[in-house]
Amino acid sequence: MLRRFFIPESVAVIGASKHPDKLGFKILKNVVDGGYKGKVYPVNPSAEGDILNLKSYKSISEIPTPPDLAIIVIPARFVPDVAEECGKKGVKGLIVISAGFKEAGEEGKKREEALKEIVKKYGMRMIGPNCLGVIDVVNSLNASFAFDMPPKGKISFITQSGALGTAVLDWAAKEDIGLSKFVSFGNMADVSETDLIADFGEDPETSVILLYMEGVKDGKKFIETARKVALKKPIIMVKSGKSTAGSKAVSSHTGSLAGSDNAYNAALKQSGVIRANSVQELFDYAMAFSCQPVPQGKRVAVVTNAGGPAVMATDAIEAEGLTPAIISEKTKTSLREFLSPAANVHNPVDILGDALADTYGKAMDLVLSEDGVDAVVAILTPQVVTQIPESAEKIADVAHRHKKPVVASFMGGKRIEDGVKVLMKKGIPNYPFPERAVSSIKAMVNYKEWKEKKKGEIKRFDTDRAKVEKIIENIKKSGRKTAGDIEGREILASYGIKTVESFLAKNISECKKYFQKLNCPVVMKLVSPDILHKTEAGGVKVGLSSVKDVETAFKEIMASAKSYKKDAVIEGIQLQPLIQGGTEVIIGVSKDPQFGHLLMFGLGGIYVELLKDVSFRVIPVTDVDAGEMIEEIKTAKMLKGFRNISERDTGAIKDVLLRISQLCVDFPEIEEMDINPLMVLEKGKGVIAVDARFLF
Ligand SMILES: Nc1ncnc2c1ncn2[C@@H]1O[C@H](COP(=O)(O)OP(=O)(O)OP(=O)(O)O)[C@@H](O)[C@H]1O
Numbered sequence: 097m098l099r100r101f102f103i104p105e106s107v108a109v110i111g112a113s114k115h116p117d118k119l120g121f122k123i124l125k126n127v128v129d130g131g132y133k134g135k136v137y138p139v140n141p142s143a144e145g146d147i148l149n150l151k152s153y154k155s156i157s158e159i160p161t162p163p164d165l166a167i168i169v170i171p172a173r174f175v176p177d178v179a180e181e182c183g184k185k186g187v188k189g190l191i192v193i194s195a196g197f198k199e200a201g202e203e204g205k206k207r208e209e210a211l212k213e214i215v216k217k218y219g220m221r222m223i224g225p226n227c228l229g230v231i232d233v234v235n236s237l238n239a240s241f242a243f244d245m246p247p248k249g250k251i252s253f254i255t256q257s258g259a260l261g262t263a264v265l266d267w268a269a270k271e272d273i274g275l276s277k278f279v280s281f282g283n284m285a286d287v288s289e290t291d292l293i294a295d296f297g298e299d300p301e302t303s304v305i306l307l308y309m310e311g312v313k314d315g316k317k318f319i320e321t322a323r324k325v326a327l328k329k330p331i332i333m334v335k336s337g338k339s340t341a342g343s344k345a346v347s348s349h350t351g352s353l354a355g356s357d358n359a360y361n362a363a364l365k366q367s368g369v370i371r372a373n374s375v376q377e378l379f380d381y382a383m384a385f386s387c388q389p390v391p392q393g394k395r396v397a398v399v400t401n402a403g404g405p406a407v408m409a410t411d412a413i414e415a416e417g418l419t420p421a422i423i424s425e426k427t428k429t430s431l432r433e434f435l436s437p438a439a440n441v442h443n444p445v446d447i448l449g450d451a452l453a454d455t456y457g458k459a460m461d462l463v464l465s466e467d468g469v470d471a472v473v474a475i476l477t478p479q480v481v482t483q484i485p486e487s488a489e490k491i492a493d494v495a496h497r498h499k500k501p502v503v504a505s506f507m508g509g510k511r512i513e514d515g516v517k518v519l520m521k522k523g524i525p526n527y528p529f530p531e532r533a534v535s536s537i538k539a540m541v542n543y544k545e546w547k548e549k550k551k552g553e554i555k556r557f558d559t560d561r562a563k564v565e566k567i568i569e570n571i572k573k574s575g576r577k578t579a580g581d582i583e584g585r586e587i588l589a590s591y592g593i594k595t596v597e598s599f600l601a602k603n604i605s606e607c608k609k610y611f612q613k614l615n616c617p618v619v620m621k622l623v624s625p626d627i628l629h630k631t632e633a634g635g636v637k638v639g640l641s642s643v644k645d646v647e648t649a650f651k652e653i654m655a656s657a658k659s660y661k662k663d664a665v666i667e668g669i670q671l672q673p674l675i676q677g678g679t680e681v682i683i684g685v686s687k688d689p690q691f692g693h694l695l696m697f698g699l700g701g702i703y704v705e706l707l708k709d710v711s712f713r714v715i716p717v718t719d720v721d722a723g724e725m726i727e728e729i730k731t732a733k734m735l736k737g738f739r740n741i742s743e744r745d746t747g748a749i750k751d752v753l754l755r756i757s758q759l760c761v762d763f764p765e766i767e768e769m770d771i772n773p774l775m776v777l778e779k780g781k782g783v784i785a786v787d788a789r790f791l792f
Pocket residue numbers: 596619621628629630631632636638672673674675676680700701702703772773786787
């Protein structure tokens with residue numbers, strides 16, 4: 097528990113200063129002005145007498161009783177010694193504001209390591225270093241150098257960027273958005289975002305958790321913790337830095353498609369964390385979640401005094417995958433009783449430009465009472481007779497009588513200001529544009545669906561693990577890092593995945609022999625450790641159905657392999673039966689630095705990189721995850737039966753996804769792998785892995 101940071105009985109400010117332009121003064125002043133009720137001890141070796149009417153101390157050891165919390169704001173080089181002193185004294189928590197650690201080169205890095213050791217040695221916990229500090233609005237503790245205390249509310253905000261934090265606090269004050277706790281954790285040397293999520297999960301004063309992150313500390317722990325907390329309260333996160341990470345050379349299809357942003361998207365999906373694409377979205381969603389109930393379904397109605405914006409709202413409802421609500425005849429009749437004949441009683445309910453506050457109230461009441469409505473967007477534009485704050489009052493009062501979410505979009509600038517103030521005061525989030533109102537409802541719908549859905553289970557299959565161990569051992573012994581087609585298929589087969597029958601021929605006569613043995617149209621493929629992608633080297637010939645075809649193919653493959661790479665070692669040519677009537681999909685794995693193995697599924701074949709129609713999940717995946725991966729791709733419909741293609745065996749795809757997940761859990765040394773293509777046959781007929789590749 098991190099209670100020591102939020103409700104300490106006493107606080108020391110180490111580096112407290114009498115000079116108003118020093119950080120040490122500002123922080124002490126914040127603690128005092130914030131209205132903190134516990135004891136405060138200013139500490140400064142050169143301090144004499146009082147600072148801000150508080151008795152000051154030359155060192156932490158001079159303080160009569162050990163303070164629960166020490167806020168440290170002194171030059172970095174002194175921090176480790178002071179931390180040591182704090183430990184000896186029995187301080188429980190440190191907030192290290194000072195910069196000059198990991199972010200500041202080699203020396204700083206060493207200093208941070210030393211500091212971490214000290215914190216651990218004394219069983220303390222530390223936020224920072226290099227941070228803005230902590231604010232607990234509920235307990236009136238402002239242990240930061242932010243300007244002032246934000247208004248009190250139920251949102252807790254965790255930020256990796258202190259500078260963004262100050263902007264957010266200032267904005268929250270202006271918009272009257274209440275916060276419960278605010279933490280800028282800087283370098284995350286000890287307390288991480290995951291610790292804070294776990295703590296806020298238990299905090300009765302927090303109903304929504306917001307995160308601004310550049311990267312999580314420990315991906316697996318993050319997923320595990322967030323998943324538990326998200327069942328209790330919404331977690332909304334902005335992850336900045338979406339570009340694909342690094343210049344790591346990748347050899348598999350999956351490696352080239354993965355990228356860290358896909359890993360984040362997958363991890364957040366699996367843990368129920370709502371991803372916001374910008375800080376604006378973060379607060380848009382936070383407002384809706386913190387003051388409105390989550391909708392029971394996704395049928396959305398619009399009540400408006402303006403036609404155009406209502407159309408925009410309706411477009412957004414459809415674009416977001418929500419359902420425009422249908423207004424029943426009964427409600428329509430009741431609406432007609434007081435609306436002018438020109439009004440529209442269908443959804444969007446247009447009460448027209450001359451609607452007064454009472455009309456808003458009555459219309460909202462009827463629409464909210466409608467069984468077929470789960471959420472309402474109230475739109476208003478300032479027209480000559482519009483009663484702006486009065487309408488806001490009515491909308492808010494009516495909304496509170498129902499258990500359904502209401503969000504508003506009062507559009508305009510100066511004229512609507514008073515109305516917006518009323519809305520926000522009364523807990524109706526207002527968005528300057530209807531699309532943002534609708535997208536916030538969508539976020540709530542998504543959250544509810546995630547919370548209620550079955551999470552599934554991680555299956556274990558009986559497999560020949562020892563055989564895979566042996567194969568990998570051999571690969572390592574021979575100094576290789578990759579397994580091509582042949583070993584790759586052996587690994588798959590050991591894990592119960594059906595693979596294509598295949599024979600390796602060394603020369604033309606062996607080719608002919610195997611062709612006769614297979615007794616069907618065949619595919620011939622080059623086998624060379626020096627050629628990664630066979631197709632590019634002219635190394636794959638499909639649908640060969642005569643001895644002559646086989647002979648020609650052999651010659652052609654050999655010739656093009658030579659011209660592709662002159663000195664390539666050629667081990668031979670594989671002959672396989674031609675799998676007919678299969679849909680080509682890809683299943684692959686790459687390794688993400690934060691989250692570990694990332695499983696990919698998509699439409700396969702030689703155009704995967706071009707089509708990029710793929711989905712991702714962090715391994716291990718549950719059966720439900722695997723099912724969703726298949727559903728999620730844009731071309732999922734093709735697998736369900738499309739035009740002349742019959743329904744495919746998606747159950748068998750799911751099985752392979754789960755087996756690959758298990759394979760990666762069993763063999764962490766797998767860096768990348770892909771099966772491309774996995775041929776998916778008609779429903780009930782299974783799948784066949786045709787080509788596989790591993791990197792260790
Ligand atoms: N046994 C087979 N039956 C039917 N089609 C096949 C078979 N083997 C290969 N193909 C076809 O040839 C294509 C390329 O084959 P394969 O994936 O083995 O070669 P590759 O060069 O490794 O391709 P890539 O680098 O794109 O993965 C497959 O996508 C598939 O369309």
